Amino acid sequence: MTAAEILAKQKEFLFPSVRPYYEEPLVADRGQGLHLWDKDGRRYLDFFGGILTVSVGHAHPKVTAAVTAQQQKLVHVSTLYPTEPQVQLAEKLVQIGPIKPAKVFFTNSGTEANETAILTAKLATGRREVIALRHSYGGRGAVALNMMGQAPWRLMESEIAGFKHAHAPYCYRCDFGLKYPDCGVRCATDIEPLIQTETSGKIAAFIAEPVMGVGGFIVPPPDYFKVAVPIIRKYGGVFIADEVQTAWSRTGKPWGIDNYGVTPDIMTFAKGMANGQPIGATLARADLADALKGLSISTFGGGPVSMAAALATIGVIEEERLMHNAQLLGERLKLGLTALAEKHRGIGDVRGLGLMQALELVKDRGTKEPDAAGATQLLEATRRRGLLVGKGGLFGNTMRIAPALTVNAAQVDEALALLGEALAEAAI
Ligand SMILES: Cc1ncc(COP(=O)(O)O)c(C=O)c1O
Structure with missing residues (x-):
């Protein structure tokens, strides 16, 4: 099929909410490492990795080999039958995770991982009220939709009671008009009066992203x-x-x-865990996990192919010392973005941790009026130059930059140069 035929069929046969980036959507054909090729053979430097999911690069040979071998051996049995890859990955997560002792429940997505976490917390505490954050994104199940703090993603009015939304730790747009550290971390201390006034005083859980992803890589204060x-x-x-x-x-x-410096009681994972193979995991303190005793099954959860992909992905992250790479290259990326912000007045904020960096675009640095149109133009301009980045934030004015952890210095420099040209073209 040609790109045009694929686009026509996409429009005809998929729900309209399956909405691709770009005025002329990019029809992806193949990927290798940090690069993606479209159907017309054009190569792109991929600094979004399928929404932070291609964590060790497209078609990493070790992940591909593990998936292929597992595919030839055993594809599916459901969780009614224990398998070696499932217990191997569960043991690995318990070993490397910070929660001790812990147990794991595998699913297929972040949505399910979060819904499993909320259900576990409710069953373990016998309570129903949950504190979530404004600007958070939780997924697209009924619980996850009602849990999140962004109207554009909720689609309809609340159906599930019990979620109370605390102020986001969003220093660039502080709800209290305060500045860190003089603020006394008011967004955090305000959770107490929120519980006292908006809940029964008996809560089941607090769910929060350490860096708020879809919200625009919002980094809470230390x-x-x-x-x-x-x-x-x-x-x-x-x-x-x-x-x-x-x-x-x-x-x-x-x-x-x-x-x-805080240890959670429950953690949820998905996206980058298996380098693109569908997966979700909920890691919970063992005593909390033990509350989920009744019948609850995920047919595809713990599937051997996804388990093999995750084991291989984690292996690559460890063997190639990619945490170190995320620190080094993240620093290089941030320095480059900060330099761009000195030149381009439309960049209101540069923020992020490691290889998760964002630019928030504003029409005016004083008023901080969000520049969503500028972000759209910038997205198009980067694509024209062969660079893929993401967009996000409640106002759609934040560029999200998150290459695979295998990225090298030359690729970071190339991305920064292309971004600089695109910023100039979009007159940011
Ligand atoms: C922080 C966070 N939680 C949960 C989800 C939902 O994950 P999924 O799309 O795999 O259901 C996402 C997806 O973007 C996410 O960013």
């Missing part, structure tokens, strides 16, 4: 979780870290929450 989490625990809730975007060394530490 002591945010050290202040917020004890408040949650004081009221009997457990802390769920949604690590769907931030795990696997992405932020330059093993887990996103490691940047904050």
Whole structure:
């Protein structure tokens, strides 16, 4: 099929919400390492990795070999039959994860991982009220939709009660008009009056992303979780870290929450865990996991092929010391973005951790009015130059830059040069 035929069929046969990037969508054909090729053979430097999911590069040979071998041996049996890859990966997660002792439940997506975490917290505490964050993204199941803090993604009015939304740790747009550190981390201390006034005072959980991904790579201040989490625990809730975007060394530490010196009670994973193979995982303190005793099955959860892909991906991250690469190259990327912000007045904020960096675009640095049109133009301009980046944020004005952890210095420099040209073209 030609690109035009594929686009025509996409329009005719897929739900309209399956909405691709770009005025003329990019029909992806193949990928290798940091590069993606479209159907017309044009090569792109991929600095978004299928939404932070291609964590060790497209078609990494070790992941491909592991998936192919597993595909030839055993593809599916359901969780009714234990398999070696499933217990191997569960053991690995328990060994490398910060929660001890812990147990794992495998699913197929971040949505399911989060819904499993919420269900576990509710069953373990016998309570239903949950604190989530404004600007958060949780997935597209009913619970996840009602949990998240962004109207454009919720699609309809709330159907599930019990979620209360705390102020986001969004320093660039502080809801209280304060500045860190003089603010006393007000966004975190405000959780206590939120619990006292908006809930029964008996909460099941607090769910938060260590860096808010879809929200526009919002990085909470350093002591945010050290202040917020004890408040949650004081009221009997457990802390769920949604690590769907931030795990696997992405932020330059093993887990996103490691940047904050707090140990969660439950963690959720998906995206980059299996380099593109569908997967979700919920890691919970063993006593909490033991609350999920009743019948609950994920037909494809723990599937041998996804398990093999995850084991290989984690192996590559460890063997190739990619956490170190995320620190080094993340620093290089951030320095380059900061230099671009000195030249381009439309960049209001540069933020991020490791290889998860963002530019928030504004019409005016004083008023901070979001520049969504500028972000759209910039997205098109980067694509014209052969660079793929993402967009996000409640106002659609944040560029998300997150290459595979295998990226090298030359590729970071190339991306920065292309981004600089695109910023000039879009008059940012
Ligand atoms: C932080 C976070 N949690 C959960 C999800 C949902 O994951 P999935 O799309 O795999 O269901 C996403 C997806 O973007 C996410 O970014």
